Amino acid sequence: IGYAQAVRRMGGQIYTHTEVRGIDVQNNKIIGIETSKGYFKCNLVVNASGPWSRDVSQLVGVDLPTESYRHQIIVTEPLENFFPMMAISFSGNFYMRQTQHGQFILGQGDKDEKPGINYNVTFRFEEELISKMVEIFPFLKNVRLMRHWSGMYNMSPDAQPIIGQSEKVKGYYYAVGYSGHGFMVAPAVGEALAELILFGKTLHTDISYLDVKRFAELNIEREKSVV
Ligand SMILES: Cc1cc2nc3c(=O)[nH]c(=O)nc-3n(C[C@H](O)[C@H](O)[C@H](O)COP(=O)(O)OP(=O)(O)OC[C@H]3O[C@@H](n4cnc5c(N)ncnc54)[C@H](O)[C@@H]3O)c2cc1C
Known part of the structure; x- marks a missing residue:
């Protein structure tokens, strides 16, 4: 509630009960989203859709390996x-x-x-x-x-979050796959993502190791401290 209040105070709008059904991409750039409340022009989308992260990512044709x-x-x-x-x-x-x-x-x-x-x-x-x-x-x-x-x-394959930006689709960011420990890292992820979007890099924490590219490696070590 505190975060939502801060968003509104700073001029942001929050649409609850609004499903994103399509993401409009032209020349590998995001230009808008189709939702249950109509079409919105935008050039930036953050996929933070939790359990639905893989399906939402398919809307831009990017595979995020979450289940x-x-x-x-x-x-x-x-x-x-x-x-x-x-x-x-x-x-x-x-x-x-x-x-x-x-x-x-x-x-x-x-x-x-x-x-x-x-x-x-x-x-x-x-x-x-x-x-x-x-x-x-x-x-x-x-x-x-x-x-x-x-x-x-x-869940992600190594039980660590997948956070970063797409190289394929400009303006597409993701913060998903928290694997049962996303609540405690949410404030830090919010800060890091905001920096990545605004400055093209994070200023306080290096999160590059959380990018989806890590799964191209053959030996993925799974986090064991998950119940
Ligand atoms: C039983 C249990 C215990 C847990 N215990 C802990 C714990 O002790 N510590 C901890 O740090 N974490 C814990 N977690 C994990 C934590 O709850 C999650 O990691 C965290 O809530 C993930 O946040 P999120 O914002 O990424 O996703 P969510 O909170 O799942 O939010 C995703 C949102 O996206 C929306 N959405 C999905 N698809 C669309 C769409 N197409 N259009 C619009 N909106 C969409 C959903 O409606 C939802 O509101 C626990 C989870 C569970 C289930």
Whole structure:
């Protein structure tokens, strides 16, 4: 909300519930976008469409090698605050933290999850995660569940973000494939992208290693610290 307010304060406009359906390219330059609310002239597009990043990129004919996977979360009733740290285990495949309101948020990865957009939730996830977590954290035994939801990880082949500008289509930028850790890097990415767009290079952080070109190499090392 703070970012949206700042955008509006500086004269920007935000169109919510507006789907980009086409990106108009002429002589390898962006000249406009077709949306569910009509056509807008522009010479710059940033693809930050998360789970839909590959489809949106296809609108300009650029392949971004991302795939989206469902991740589920369960949220308990609130308990008195006593757990100030985040618990995470890559070998145990779980993470957990207590919110300021006292609820515990619990999640785990699912190696059997198929790529694709899917916001359903499953009893299997609840059963697996709860039995594991109660064993590790016995205080959770009689705690009630309040919510169970799912969201999408937009994965890249090495589980690191793909950020940069297209060499093929002038004016096309992308910031996608956050692979489940995009929230925490969002402010830094925003700054770096703004610099890249304005000055043609970043001023504070070198992000060239995040460009999609890295996948041309044969040996891609996958980030292991992802649950
Ligand atoms: C269960 C779960 C736990 C997570 N935990 C963490 C965590 O602890 N720390 C962390 O840093 N990250 C975490 N993440 C990851 C984080 O939420 C994402 O990396 C981050 O939200 C990505 O932001 P984004 O803006 O790129 O994409 P999104 O937030 O997905 O936004 C993309 C937007 O693009 C819009 N869009 C798509 N297609 C179009 C189109 N054609 N036209 C117009 N708009 C379009 C969508 O409607 C959406 O609003 C978690 C994710 C999940 C699912």
